[in-house]
Amino acid sequence: MRVRTLVLLLAALAAGYLSVGIVRLGRPSAPRSAAEASVPGESVPSAPAAAPEPAAKPGESSGGPLPEDLTPEETRNIEIFRRASGSVVFITNIAYRRDFFTLDVFQIPQGNGSGFVWDKEGHIVTNYHVIEGGNAFSVTLADQSSYDAQVVGAAASKDLAVLKIDAPADKLNPLPLGRSQDLLVGQAVLALGNPFGLDHTLTVGIVSALGRELQAPNGRTIRDVIQTDAAINPGNSGGPLLDSRGRLIGVNSAIYSPSGASAGIGFAVPVDTVRRLVPQLIERGRPIQPGIGASLLSDAVAERFRLKGVVIYEVLSGSPAEKAGLQGLRADRSGRIVLGDRILAVDGKAVESGDDLMHAFETAGVGRSVTLRVDRDGRERDVTVMLVAIELGA
Numbered sequence: 352m353r354v355r356t357l358v359l360l361l362a363a364l365a366a367g368y369l370s371v372g373i374v375r376l377g378r379p380s381a382p383r384s385a386a387e388a389s390v391p392g393e394s395v396p397s398a399p400a401a402a403p404e405p406a407a408k409p410g411e412s413s414g415g416p417l418p419e420d421l422t423p424e425e426t427r428n429i430e431i432f433r434r435a436s437g438s439v440v441f442i443t444n445i446a447y448r449r450d451f452f453t454l455d456v457f458q459i460p461q462g463n464g465s466g467f468v469w470d471k472e473g474h475i476v477t478n479y480h481v482i483e484g485g486n487a488f489s490v491t492l493a494d495q496s497s498y499d500a501q502v503v504g505a506a507a508s509k510d511l512a513v514l515k516i517d518a519p520a521d522k523l524n525p526l527p528l529g530r531s532q533d534l535l536v537g538q539a540v541l542a543l544g545n546p547f548g549l550d551h552t553l554t555v556g557i558v559s560a561l562g563r564e565l566q567a568p569n570g571r572t573i574r575d576v577i578q579t580d581a582a583i584n585p586g587n588s589g590g591p592l593l594d595s596r597g598r599l600i601g602v603n604s605a606i607y608s609p610s611g612a613s614a615g616i617g618f619a620v621p622v623d624t625v626r627r628l629v630p631q632l633i634e635r636g637r638p639i640q641p642g643i644g645a646s647l648l649s650d651a652v653a654e655r656f657r658l659k660g661v662v663i664y665e666v667l668s669g670s671p672a673e674k675a676g677l678q679g680l681r682a683d684r685s686g687r688i689v690l691g692d693r694i695l696a697v698d699g700k701a702v703e704s705g706d707d708l709m710h711a712f713e714t715a716g717v718g719r720s721v722t723l724r725v726d727r728d729g730r731e732r733d734v735t736v737m738l739v740a741i742e743l744g745a
Contacts, residue, residue, distance in 0.1 A: 424539075431541055431597040432553045437493045438468045438524045439590055441545040442477055442500070442514070444485035465544040465590035465603070466490065466514070468523050474633055475500065475514040476625065477589030478604055479507045480568050482514070490516050493551070504632025507569040509624055510604050513632045526591055529598030531577060531621035534558055539595045540579050542603055542617070546586025556581030556617075565605060565618050572706050576618050577601045583617035592619040599625070641712040641719075642741035644670020645677060650704045660693040660726065661708045675736045677725065695731065696724035712738055 417426060444462045462484070466477030475490055482488060488500040498516035505512040538558045545551050560578040567573050579592065583603045592601035601619030631639050648662035665679040666672045678691030694702060697711035698721055715721050715738055723734045 427595060428541065428553065428555055431593060431595075432543070432551075435526060435541075435543055435591065435593060435597055436551040436553075438526045439493065439543050439545050439551055440466045440468065440475055441491040442466050442475070442481055442589065443489045443491070444482055445487040445489070464586060464588040465546070467543075467589075467591045467599070468525050469513070469629060470525050471520045471523050473516045473518050473523060474503070474629075475516060476602065476629055477512055477514065478602065478620075479505050479510045479512045481589045482512050483507075483568060488514060490514060491545075492518065492522055494522065496522065504636040506628050506632060506638040508567050508571040509573055509628055509638070510565075510567050510620055511602065511625065511628055511632070513629060526593075526599045527597065528626060529594050529596070529600045529622055531575070531600050531623045534561060534577065534594075534600060536561060540577075540581050540600065541593045541595075541597075542579070542581040542583055542587060542590065542619075543593065544584070544587030544590035544603065546584060552584075552587065554582040554584075554587075559616070563618060565620075572710070573604075573620060573624075574710055575621050575624070576604075577621055579617050579619065581617060583619075601625075639717055639740045640709065641715065641717045641738040642709075643672040643675075643677070643712075643736045643738065644741065645672040645679065647705045647708070648680070650706075658690070658693060659703075660695040661702055661705055662690065663692045663694065666691075671737045671739060675723075675734045677723075677734065677736075678727065690727075692725040692727050694723050694725055697721050699724075 417429060421429070442464050444464075462481065464477060464481030466475045466481070468474075469476045482502060482505070488502070489497050490500045491497045496518070498518050500514040500516045503513050503515045536558050540556055540558055542554045542556070543551060556579050558577060559580050561575070563576040563578045565573045565576045577592065577600065581592070583605075587603050588605070590603045591599050592603055594600045600622045602622075602625055603617065603619050605618045628638050631637070644667040645663050646665045646667075648658075648664040653662050663672070663677055663679045666677055680691055681689050683689050694708060696702060697708065698715070700711060702708045702711060712721070717738055717740045720735050720737050723736055724731060725734055
């Protein structure tokens with residue numbers, strides 16, 4: 352047992368990052384190919400109706416009676432930990448390698464992290480960077496039983512992934528879902544994890560800030576991220592962030608640290624994003640990206656030529672963008688490239704990059720109409736366009 356624990360610790364330490372800046376608590380890669388993309392016009396599945404478990408009375412939850420001299424805060428934290436720890440899992444990421452001389456294929460521990468039970472069907476939610484680079488995965492439940500896991504969906508742009516295990520329903524305890532849009536700075540939060548598979552851990556803190564931004568593994572920006580001073584240590588990545596009633600409000604994702612250890616600045620993907628994306632990942636394998644059927648000029652090129660807003664590169668035939676009369680780049684009679692439309696704002700909010708535009712579309716959602724402020728040849732006008740689901744990678 353000591354040898355196995357030492358191996359897990361060494362593998363986890365080897366997999367971690369120790370550089371200054373944003374520390375991702377896992378290892379990067381690409382999971383197996385996702386399911387087919389969403390179909391325009393299809394509705395987004397709703398999140399599972401996970402009814403909150405009734406709060407256990409002090410001294411009546413699993414773990415035995417509590418001492419009478421505990422403070423109300425201590426009693427609350429213990430009760431939440433006892434109820435929620437059964438939902439937290441340990442995820443092992445394994446990569447396949449071929450020996451150069453024998454050509455034999457062998458397995459190498461690629462990294463590990465935490466996750467939590469989403470539903471009784473065996474879906475497990477974690478961070479994308481926890482599974483990145485892996486070829487095989489295993490999930491260890493709270494009772495130490497382990498199951499092979501398959502990746503059913505991933506959203507690198509939001510650092511989220513969903514695995515599935517074939518475990519009995521009575522071993523699967525989904526967490527009740529809260530709402531991140533109602534959070535306030537100063538609220539108490541609890542971060543749970545299962546670092547290195549040793550045992551469950553709990554750290555307590557507050558919401559330090561809201562509306563933060565975090566870079567996703569694929570370079571896009573995750574918006575409305577929760578910042579907390581609850582310690583999020585390596586190995587806790589992918590675990591749940593809970594409010595004072597034990598409801599899920601975020602997925603622990605990263606820490607800001609010059610040493611790799613917790614420095615009191617942790618970040619979590621908000622549960623409102625999780626609610627929206629996880630059903631999509633389970634249903635289709637990848638997130639639904641609202642769009643207008645137009646490709647965009649890269650931000651780097653637009654910045655080089657000092658072009659304000661988001662430049663439309665090409666408009667697809669039959670798309671909402673074409674129906675709205677939008678134009679992309681084109682060549683004039685002399686062969687010179689002429690600008691078409693530049694998108695300056697969406698529903699009155701300025702956009703300065705492709706990432707800003709996609710975030711505005713995601714906020715509105717598929718099937719909704721948005722008003723674009725566009726510029727062509729120095730003349731600005733408003734255009735109403737319907738958003739449809741477009742095919743994107745994870």
